[in-house]
Amino acid sequence: MIDLHSHMLPGIDDGAVDLSMALEMARMQVDQGVTIVACTPHILPGVFHNEGPQIRQAVADLQRALDDAGLTLLLKPGADNHIAPDFAHQLRSGRLLSLGDTRYVLVEPPHNLPPARFDDLLFGIILADYVPIITHPERLKWVGDRYDLIKRMVDHGVWMQITAGSLTGRFGRKPKYWAERMICEGIAHILASDAHDATGRPPDLAAGRIAAEKLVGAAEAHQMVMGRPFDILSDKSVLECAPIRVEALDGAVRTGGDGPRASDGYGAGALRIGLRRLARQ
Numbered sequence: 580m581i582d583l584h585s586h587m588l589p590g591i592d593d594g595a596v597d598l599s600m601a602l603e604m605a606r607m608q609v610d611q612g613v614t615i616v617a618c619t620p621h622i623l624p625g626v627f628h629n630e631g632p633q634i635r636q637a638v639a640d641l642q643r644a645l646d647d648a649g650l651t652l653l654l655k656p657g658a659d660n661h662i663a664p665d666f667a668h669q670l671r672s673g674r675l676l677s678l679g680d681t682r683y684v685l686v687e688p689p690h691n692l693p694p695a696r697f698d699d700l701l702f703g704i705i706l707a708d709y710v711p712i713i714t715h716p717e718r719l720k721w722v723g724d725r726y727d728l729i730k731r732m733v734d735h736g737v738w739m740q741i742t743a744g745s746l747t748g749r750f751g752r753k754p755k756y757w758a759e760r761m762i763c764e765g766i767a768h769i770l771a772s773d774a775h776d777a778t779g780r781p782p783d784l785a786a787g788r789i790a791a792e793k794l795v796g797a798a799e800a801h802q803m804v805m806g807r808p809f810d811i812l813s814d815k816s817v818l819e820c821a822p823i824r825v826e827a828l829d830g831a832v833r834t835g836g837d838g839p840r841a842s843d844g845y846g847a848g849a850l851r852i853g854l855r856r857l858a859r860q
């Protein structure tokens with residue numbers, strides 16, 4: 580598996596506090612079958628003063644420590660880039676970081692309120708030839724009020740990253756509901772751990788994958804933790820990436836015809852099927 584969202588660089592945000600915790604997190608990743616991790620610390624001016632060059636150096640330092648410890652885990656640079664008005668410009672200048680220097684970039688919106696002119700910001704990023712990936716939309720406090728905005732963004736080419744722990748219930752009932760709904764409706768592209776430590780918010784991609792399998796089948800769950808993350812790190816265009824395929828109870832598989840998303844009509848059916856599956860467990 581490939582985990583494209585993790586806070587394991589030691590001592591630079593609210594993730595791993597020191598090298599020993601980072602190594603423990605890396606060990607947990609390896610133990611559950613993760614081979615590549617994107618190190619994506621927060622970039623949030625006024626709170627976490629991280630910038631591209633310093634993150635790259637921290638990734639190189641941690642990679643050396645992993646190699647010395649005999650841990651077979653490949654690290655890629657990245658960032659949990661909080662929204663900013665000149666986002667595309669900051670990406671080009673190297674202050675913000677995309678995932679592994681590809682066109683795919685994590686974008687973290689504010690948790691409590693939808694930002695003003697959010698569509699404009701995202702379209703600006705798309706016009707600059709990047710693909711924005713919204714981090715953990717299911718955990719945003721405003722997702723229920725503005726689900727129409729989330730769906731419209733996906734229609735316009737924005738990707739969605741669901742947190743593995745949301746599917747297992749680590750963040751409570753609401754994030755679990757929205758995570759399941761987005762996956763079953765075919766508007767969730769990748770799963771990631773967003774791990775911050777080794778206990779409270781540990782690397783848990785394997786558990787998330789199992790939960791996703793119960794909703795939409797093994798093939799799509801595989802795409803969320805391996806296929807599409809690999810396509811992302813290969814910097815494939817959106818149209819070359821694996822489409823979202825939501826598997827129904829009868830084994831039928833439908834795909835969307837316009838890039839990586841299932842069709843609306845089928846999404847509603849899949850949601851009912853997913854919820855029935857869960858109810859039987």
Ligand SMILES: [Fe+2]
Pocket residue numbers: 584586659714773
């Ligand atoms: Fe994060």
